[in-house]
Amino acid sequence: MEQKLSIYNTLSREKEVFEPITPPHVGLYVCGPTVYGDAHLGHARPSITFDILFRYLTHIGYKVRYVRNITDVGHLENDSDNGDDKIEKKARLEQLEPMEVVQFYTNRYHKAIEALNVLPPSIEPHASGHIIEQIAAVEKILENGYAYESNGSVYFDVVKYNKDYDYGILSHRNIEEMLNTTRELDGQDEKRSKVDFALWKKASPEHIMRWPSPWGDGFPGWHIECSAMSIKYLGTEFDIHGGGLDLMFPHHECEIAQNTAVEKHRVVKYWMHNNMITVGGQKMGKSLGNFITLDEFFTGSHPMLTQAYSPMTIRFFILQAHYRSTVDFSNEALQASEKALSRLLDAYARLGKIAVSETSSVDVAGLSQKCYDAMNDDLNTAIVIAHLCDAATTINSAIAGTVSLTKEDVVVLKEFFDTFLFDLLGIQNEQGQNSAGQEAFGKAVDLLLQIRAEAKANKDWATSDKIRDELNRIGFDIKDGKDGTEWKLR
Known part of the structure; x- marks a missing residue:
């Protein structure tokens, strides 16, 4: 079209x-x-x-x-x-x-x-x-x-x-x-x-x-x-x-x-x-001395920052507002953007975990045109992100078993994320699901969790707890559920 x-x-x-x-x-x-x-x-x-x-x-x-x-x-x-x-x-x-x-x-x-x-x-x-x-x-x-x-x-x-x-x-x-x-x-x-x-x-x-x-x-x-x-x-x-x-x-x-x-x-x-980036309603700029450099955002080294923010968090934060709207800086707003982006990337990473059905209980076919309509309306990236969030909810619901998706639906959802989140919004997948090296990294973590699962099956609680605790210590979130164990980098 x-x-x-x-x-x-x-x-x-x-x-x-x-x-x-x-x-x-x-x-x-x-x-x-x-x-x-x-x-x-x-x-x-x-x-x-x-x-x-x-x-x-x-x-x-x-x-x-x-x-x-x-x-x-x-x-x-x-x-x-x-x-x-x-x-x-x-x-x-x-x-x-x-x-x-x-x-x-x-x-x-x-x-x-x-x-x-x-x-x-x-x-x-x-x-x-x-x-x-x-x-x-x-x-x-x-x-x-x-x-x-x-x-x-x-x-x-x-x-x-x-x-x-x-x-x-x-x-x-x-x-x-x-x-x-x-x-x-x-x-x-x-x-x-x-x-x-x-x-x-x-x-x-x-x-x-x-x-x-x-x-x-x-x-x-x-x-x-x-x-x-x-x-x-x-x-x-x-x-x-x-x-x-x-x-x-x-x-x-x-x-x-x-x-x-x-x-x-x-x-x-x-x-x-x-429109402008503001700080407390005032334009951020060198002439006013209220600016934070991008390097300071990436390292968290500015006194106004409570943490470091990744480049993709910064990009996503800016795209959550229409380009003609002001965007007011705050740590709370950036942290909310960080969580929202993480949720989208988590959903994308979990597409392969969906147990597909013969029939679908939700319509995902129209998502792409809804996003094209938003982009065609003066590049409304905020609406595109809202539709991506809806798609993430659908993926999580499918994994939880509250909605059903077909194999074709999963392909549509992957193409939808690839087109709008990665290609058009320009978000890079910092959770690392795409390159060969990152895939090997994921397989290594999965192998550790498989060894942990075998230890639990053998009631070797010491080994099981050690693997979980060490992964937590170095920055992984480990979640045990009825369908197995899931992990993500914090």
Whole structure:
């Protein structure tokens, strides 16, 4: 059955049926990290959200070119186009070359999101590797009359652009309100209006990251990088641009203005934004100092954490909420996610223990389409997880003998978990039921339990208790039941 995906387009503020510009090819651009520090939970959410989109589009038959950038120049301390470049500032503090900082944190970012089973993009361009394209874009905007040079810097003329187009079309902000509410900051005297933003900044004598340009040595503004790189790799019209909700203004708003000023038409068809991770209702982020890095989650080393959490627990925690909903961090919520995921993996592992019947007392055939319906409804992973939990209940009930399943039902359930839990939600089976080495590990434990069962049959209670106690001590839960003994790793 052909699947039709509907996505919420931030531009129109409506759900729209996804129709690629040139099917079956899809162009997807997502704003990646600024690499001046370790990835934290806030970085994990867009990485996972658009990994789900990438997986699903591919699964339903599209050929996706997925571009996710690395910001390694031009991201200043604030959005007024003033202050230090964040990477250069880090380089000065640590007495390193800026590109050493970039490489170090890019490597760490990759390691962290690979642990979360985030698939790599098709292309991962760096802003610093596309200075020529950014200069060319600035020149085109100047040529088209929507920018001006001032003291070696180039600024986008928002007021002039707004007369011909609509600055604020994405964030639905009114330029008059912005003019009244934007505060005066140092360096504003270079601008014609305080809402104008930098396309190219003149480098001060002490500035390390600098490139020659028609306007003198300088560096690109933050916003121009994504316009230049997305158009280079996806063309002058492409399907989807994504990122965190915090990027909608000013970053994505400025991108739309730049794209339109260069191409004289709208470049991106659908804009998608994931919502924020919060701590006590406040956005988690480096600027607020309330973030927990992914490494700290994996090791449990942050003071706010009561334990370590596996990468799959983190992924599952994020996917339990719709991507446009906020997710509030708490240890209790993460522990609940850990238990829920463990229950799903336990159920999957127990499929082989079902005593099949000739007839079925429950309908499992419709589960897959229910999950497709949820995914087609703006990637509603929360509903998919709810259906997976229902399937786990059915498996456990079948093992307990309260419902009956046929051999065909068991095959359907396995395929259902394989497709939706593992392939589309991207959960890795940490309980180890799939690889040859893990299978051998399971067989070794089963052998120990068989020896224990023989000891019990021979009333050798000392040997039986020793095997049980030692397995418990090293991290196994052993459960004796009427149908035999079951085990799992804690």
